[in-house]
Amino acid sequence: MVSLVRNLNALLIVIYGLVISAAFGIQVFAGEVPCPLCYLQRVGMISVCLGVFLNLVYGVRVFHYGLSLIGAVFGGIISTRQILLHLCPGTTPFGEPVFGISLYTWAFFTFVSSVIFISILLFLYRHEQEEAPKSYNWFQKFALFLLLFIIFGNILSVGLQCGLGYCE
Amino acid sequence: MMISIFTALALVLLLGWFGWHRTAIAVFVLNLLFALFVFWIHMTDILVINY
Numbered sequence: 001m002v003s004l005v006r007n008l009n010a011l012l013i014v015i016y017g018l019v020i021s022a023a024f025g026i027q028v029f030a031g032e033v034p035c036p037l038c039y040l041q042r043v044g045m046i047s048v049c050l051g052v053f054l055n056l057v058y059g060v061r062v063f064h065y066g067l068s069l070i071g072a073v074f075g076g077i078i079s080t081r082q083i084l085l086h087l088c089p090g091t092t093p094f095g096e097p098v099f100g101i102s103l104y105t106w107a108f109f110t111f112v113s114s115v116i117f118i119s120i121l122l123f124l125y126r127h128e129q130e131e132a133p134k135s136y137n138w139f140q141k142f143a144l145f146l147l148l149f150i151i152f153g154n155i156l157s158v159g160l161q162c163g164l165g166y167c168e
Numbered sequence: 169m170m171i172s173i174f175t176a177l178a179l180v181l182l183l184g185w186f187g188w189h190r191t192a193i194a195v196f197v198l199n200l201l202f203a204l205f206v207f208w209i210h211m212t213d214i215l216v217i218n219y
Contacts, residue, residue: 036170040206043173050196053181154177162170162171167170
């Protein structure tokens with residue numbers, strides 16, 4: 001059960017890592033530069049990942065799940081704001097839709113899904129999961145590497161696009 | 169401004185990896201509050217950029 005829960009925590013990181021990597025792909029190959037709200041949604045996603053990252057490093061804690069949930073709520077607020085900005089008929093959506101749905105709407109779906117996923121992880125919580133791991137399997141190492149990639153990838157992206165100032 | 173938020177996320181990752189557990193959590197929470205502040209600035213257009 002302990003290894004299952006740790007792998008599920010790593011799975012959450014991998015899913016968001018792949019989501020943000022896909023966003024990088026859209027940014028680089030389709031030329032759709034992210035807006036400030038898009039970057040803030042990425043902050044929410046990475047915040048969810050960092051909560052479960054602390055679970056992988058220090059052992060599972062309910063507190064860490066709480067941090068992830070706050071990140072998901074934050075991301076949900078930002079994506080809701082962006083959905084509402086483009087909701088009225090006649091307003092053009094921001095960016096090209098993917099499978100008919102805008103990226104910020106997909107982001108909202110991921111934040112809601114992550115809240116549900118973390119709820120399931122909380123159902124599975126047992127005291128013995130609090131022990132810090134002695135080693136990581138290949139899947140957890142891949143999740144940690146992906147988290148590193150998406151954080152530093154976003155630093156590079158924001159730095160090139162906005163510099164040190166305000167993103168317009 | 170935005171780059172500082174992502175830099176802080178990297179800092180959380182590094183602090184967490186190298187054993188600074190509580191510091192990582194503190195930076196995480198402060199960073200999220202700052203991101204909320206940046207969102208508020210964006211939402212209210214309180215910083216008007218004059219060209």
